[in-house]
Amino acid sequence: MELNNNLRSVKSHISLNHCAWLCITILLQVLIIVYLNRASPAPPSLSSIRHQFQAPAPDDQTCKYGRIYAYNLPVALNKELLENCRDLDPWSSRCNAVSNGGFGPRATGLDGVVPKNLSPAWYWTDMYAAEVIYHDRMLNYKCRTLNQEEATAYYIPFYVGLSVGKYLWFNYT
Numbered sequence: 001m002e003l004n005n006n007l008r009s010v011k012s013h014i015s016l017n018h019c020a021w022l023c024i025t026i027l028l029q030v031l032i033i034v035y036l037n038r039a040s041p042a043p044p045s046l047s048s049i050r051h052q053f054q055a056p057a058p059d060d061q062t063c064k065y066g067r068i069y070a071y072n073l074p075v076a077l078n079k080e081l082l083e084n085c086r087d088l089d090p091w092s093s094r095c096n097a098v099s100n101g102g103f104g105p106r107a108t109g110l111d112g113v114v115p116k117n118l119s120p121a122w123y124w125t126d127m128y129a130a131e132v133i134y135h136d137r138m139l140n141y142k143c144r145t146l147n148q149e150e151a152t153a154y155y156i157p158f159y160v161g162l163s164v165g166k167y168l169w170f171n172y173t
Helices: 002-013 016-039 046-052 079-083 127-139 160-168
Strands: 067-070 151-155
Touching: 067 127, 079 160, 127 160
Parallel strands: 067 151
Antiparallel strands: none
């Protein structure tokens, strides 16, 4: 009984013409979705995707995902940025941030926040120094190769985050 009253209330606000157009629109949308679902091919299986992108097997099992080649770029793109760390930011020196291989100085004053046995492992690391840390890790990586033909991946050690500050804050127009 209550349902009939609700339907009568809706019918009094919506004309029959509008109701017909609404039903036709919904029906067409459903038909389009069903048609597009049937027309699209089935997605490839996971095993075929893995086989397609499988890296060649390396000589030893310590580098089962392949080897990496790190390019030796001109010093202006990385080493000179670290040497001229005072010129990277007009307001403060970035030398502290890129010291210690990018980790920065040891974090002090963390007593009560970090357990005492873990405090020697904490550093004041700057977010833009991650490139320096990663570069150092790549140069000492056990799966690094010096032969480009053996490489599965390539690393280009350019410190974009450090370099951009030089051009963002100074007038180079």
